[in-house]
Amino acid sequence: MAMVKVYSINECPWCEKVKNYLKSQQVAFEEHNIEENEADREACYRLSRDLIVPVTTVDGKNFVVSFDKEKLDALLGL
Amino acid sequence: MNIYDFFVKTNQGKEKSLADYKGKVLLIVNTASQCGFTPQFKDLQGLYDKYREEGLEILGFPCNQFAGQEPGSDAEVQQFCRFNYGVTFPIFAKGDVRGVNAQPLFQYLTREKGFQGFDKDHPLSEILTNALKENFPEYLKGDSIKWNFTKFLVDRNGHVVERFEPTGSMERVEKRIVECLEKK
Numbered sequence: 001m002a003m004v005k006v007y008s009i010n011e012c013p014w015c016e017k018v019k020n021y022l023k024s025q026q027v028a029f030e031e032h033n034i035e036e037n038e039a040d041r042e043a044c045y046r047l048s049r050d051l052i053v054p055v056t057t058v059d060g061k062n063f064v065v066s067f068d069k070e071k072l073d074a075l076l077g078l
Numbered sequence: 079m080n081i082y083d084f085f086v087k088t089n090q091g092k093e094k095s096l097a098d099y100k101g102k103v104l105l106i107v108n109t110a111s112q113c114g115f116t117p118q119f120k121d122l123q124g125l126y127d128k129y130r131e132e133g134l135e136i137l138g139f140p141c142n143q144f145a146g147q148e149p150g151s152d153a154e155v156q157q158f159c160r161f162n163y164g165v166t167f168p169i170f171a172k173g174d175v176r177g178v179n180a181q182p183l184f185q186y187l188t189r190e191k192g193f194q195g196f197d198k199d200h201p202l203s204e205i206l207t208n209a210l211k212e213n214f215p216e217y218l219k220g221d222s223i224k225w226n227f228t229k230f231l232v233d234r235n236g237h238v239v240e241r242f243e244p245t246g247s248m249e250r251v252e253k254r255i256v257e258c259l260e261k262k
């Protein structure tokens with residue numbers, strides 16, 4: 001599986017929930033903070049057509065917005 | 079002392095003088111954080127889009143003192159956050175708007191325009207009052223800011239002309255903004 005990317009902002013309780021969930025499932029991921037990094041912000045926007053976080057993606061095409069356990073499980077094959 | 083004497087902190091940490099806004103009609107709003115249930119941001123952006131060219135400026139001051147969720151919104155808990163609140167008007171640094179550490183600007187605004195009660199005809203008023211009685215009873219005392227999205231309208235000469243509680247209708251806010259914009 002390609003590296004899981006999580007788009008986030010600072011002080012985002014829902015982003016924390018996603019990250020903690022991935023950790024609990026032993027899923028490695030890269031965090032991309034769209035508040036601090038413009039390139040990440042653009043990538044997030046290109047992917048989801050909005051600037052809402054958390055956004056989780058594996059292939060850079062399919063993604064899950066928000067902390068949605070069911071959808072995350074489906075996306076990650078958990 | 080008037081509104082143009084105050085300095086505020088931008089979200090980049092820089093000092094900004096409110097005197098930079100002389101001649102503009104200002105709507106100063108204490109806002110929820112980026113992760114609350116915040117349909118009011120959309121309404122405020124709507125006003126900004128409509129009247130910015132005529133001289134309206136909206137200044138948002140995020141604050142963590144009023145919990146994350148809008149009372150009465152337990153139906154759909156929003157499980158995401160929006161970057162920059164989804165708005166294009168200035169959002170300043172997070173800070174207190176009530177209590178002992180309230181920023182000087184908000185101490186001034188609440189002195190100029192006190193609390194007149196929540197709007198009786200708004201469905202949220204009763205829910206909000208009960209939520210406050212239960213969770214933050216001290217917030218109901220005095221003229222302090224009671225909840226997110228309290229708004230202060232300042233005319234082009236820096237006079238604080240009105241205060242709207244979060245229960246105030248946006249139609250009335252808009253009407254008063256237009257009245258201020260038309261006075262030159």
